[in-house]
Amino acid sequence: MCRKKGQSHQQYGAANPKAAAETIKQIAEQQGFHGLKIAAVTGDDVFTDIVRYQNETLLENDRTIADLGDSIVSANAYIGAKGIVQALSAGADIVITGRAADPSLFWRRWCMSLAGLLTIPI
Secondary structure, eight states: OOSSSOOEEEEOTTSOHHHHHHHHHHHHHHTTOOSOOEEEEOOOBOGGGGGGGTTOBOTTTSOBHHHHGGGOOOOBOOOOSHHHHHHHHTTOSEEEESSOOGGGOOOOOOEEOTTSSEEOOO
16 A cells, blocks of 8 residues: 555456455554555355356357366456445545456556555545
8 A cells, every 4th residue: 555645446257355455454554554444344254145047158168067067266257446436435545345246446646555466546
């Protein structure tokens, strides 16, 4: 997180946005960043829903989901920017999402995040 005031969105497909937000809050506080508003946008995890689509053919390999058996470890849907916009409009400094959508990301300047990853505050 930049020391100057800014907002950041991080997208993590096949991850746990709530746990990530809690971890980022802990790291931020350890680094002296207190009072950050951190939002977690959920809704992308559709893993439990894939059972309904077992006979669907995958475009990538012409196999069905059933053919993959237990090798599927996650299933995520693009949820778009609406939750991100709502969180930023509500005053979030940092927004963590699962799979949002690459076009949902809108950023202006680069800085290093608390986790050492590249982020862009708005």
